[in-house]
Amino acid sequence: MASVAGNRFKQDERRRNADHVSFLKHRRxxxxxxxxxxxxxxxxxxxxxxxxxxxxxxxxxxxxxxxxxxxxxxxxxxxxxxxxxxxxxxxxxxxxxxxxxxxxxxxxxxxxxxxxxxIGWNVHTLAYFLMLLVIISGIYGVIAYATLPSTLSSNRKEMTRAEMLDALTALDRQLESAAQPLGREQTDLVIAALEQDVFYGGAWGRLTGTYPGCKTNRALARISESGSEAEERVHALLVKRADQLGQIRRHLRIRALLEVWLFIHIPATIALLAALLAHVVSVFYYW
Missing domain, CATH: 1.20.1280 (Monooxygenase)
Known part of the structure; x- marks a missing residue:
């Protein structure tokens, strides 16, 4: 019985060790x-x-x-x-x-x-280059999955996406209250920042992490940090909001970089299978 239990323990240990090995290193x-x-x-x-x-x-x-x-x-x-x-x-x-x-x-x-x-202008070459496109996009996918998850985890700081948005919502409530004593122009800047969609920017913005029309940054540039007490408080909250937006946008960018290759890899694979069918049929038809 002891030997059976010992063998089972060793098998469980090997299984646990294998579970932590990357698929690239599978079975040495x-x-x-x-x-x-x-x-x-x-x-x-x-x-x-x-x-x-x-x-x-x-x-x-x-x-x-x-x-x-x-x-x-x-x-x-x-x-x-x-x-x-x-x-x-x-x-x-x-x-x-x-x-x-x-x-x-x-x-x-x-x-x-x-x-x-x-190489020529025919369905055979089309199938070949579609194959290369699938492989190249797959190489990107492997690199992305090998490097980006750790960056994603580090950026999250043990927060879920919902918690990031909740933190931003809490800051927005504070900003809305703190902006009350400001002048009309400054208040409008804060309101514009609060009303801007967090997820604006589209696919390109997510992939590049660039948001040139960010109204939070615009408000930061226009509201002085060395003015009245209300301005200083609003500026400090805007800095926190910009940091929180940065975390959310980095999260979105990393997720986009992890997934974007699939929008090439999968359709290209389907196209490759279709081109291969045409390739095989044409070869045997003219054989």
Missing amino acids: FRWLWIALMLCIVTGLGYAMIDQEPRPNGGSWYGYTLGTIGLLLIVWLSLLGVRKRKITTGQWSLKAWTSAHVYLGLALIVVGTLHTGFQ
């Missing part, structure tokens, strides 16, 4: 080595074939690489379906994601060798 970079082996084998095969002209998509080796590439692309595109099922073990989501990344990168070699370095 297993899928990286598999992808590298695929690249080496296909590259050596292409180099060692004694054939003139060199192998291209219409040669037997080109068909072989094309079949491998097609199967890989279809399988890799199923990651979205796989994400809806949580399992552990050999084909856990982490293992699947690791394979998705490294085999996706290997497609650059497989796909390029399949073309035989022949």
